[in-house]
Ligand SMILES: O=C(O)CCC(=O)C(=O)O
């Protein structure tokens with residue numbers, strides 16, 4: 097394990113909450129996935145939000161390429177015994193004036209509920225997502241936005257944020273405990289994202305037992321022990337204890353991180369922000 101790079105990743109996720117990983121995948125690899133995924137999504141083009149799940153990604157041979165050697169190194173550096181929580185590609189509708197998720201309040205700004213209670217500002221980030229844009233995301237095309245301030249401070253108008261923009265293949269890692277949202281996709285193109293979330297094996301994980309992951313586990317190449325581990329093979333099983341496979345090349349560093357510089361500010365109404373603070377107190381959430 098390259099401890100310097102791991103410490104750098106974690107420090108970035110604790111402070112700014114986000115960093116990018118330049119050139120994680122060759123453009124031709126991303127283009128090939130998209131050709132395959134175009135067929136998967138063709139029949140779902142009328143759905144406001146459409147998914148291709150972990151099981152399909154394994155069956156289509158995409159998962160094997162997604163979990164490339166550099167990505168495996170990055171995951172091990174972030175959370176050594178990581179298990180997946182999300183592993184899918186999703187598309188969100190074009191020509192929208194609102195965020196595709198949690199749009200009703202705070203303009204879509206939220207923290208992922210399951211991450212809130214265990215959030216500790218000084219600890220290593222426990223809930224992490226890795227996004228790879230599979231469509232080009234420019235200004236107005238529904239980019240992911242994250243407030244670059246730790247969440248112990250309640251969200252307020254004028255806080256700095258980053259809206260991630262970039263071509264298909266743009267990869268970034270973010271702390272799910274931070275405030276974030278999807279900006280409205282005003283553009284005429286559906287936004288396509290590969291979404292992976294990871295967390296330590298010991299944490300509650302209601303999603304890894306879903307049929308999507310159960311099917312992925314039966315389809316994964318049994319010789320690929322680390323991918324099996326990520327997909328939860330052996331979890332809770334009575335047979336062989338779940339062993340974390342050793343990396344073949346522990347001394348090789350994971351890919352370097354790069355800054356994502358704040359390029360926007362949070363826009364929320366005063367009444368919304370006040371309502372949010374009050375409900376945080378009511379539910380004893382560590383906010384405000
Ligand atoms: O689709 C997005 O940009 C944000 C989705 C989101 O809120 C999440 O992944 O937790």
Ligand SMILES: [Fe+2]
Nearest residue numbers: 206207208276
């Ligand atoms: Fe979220």
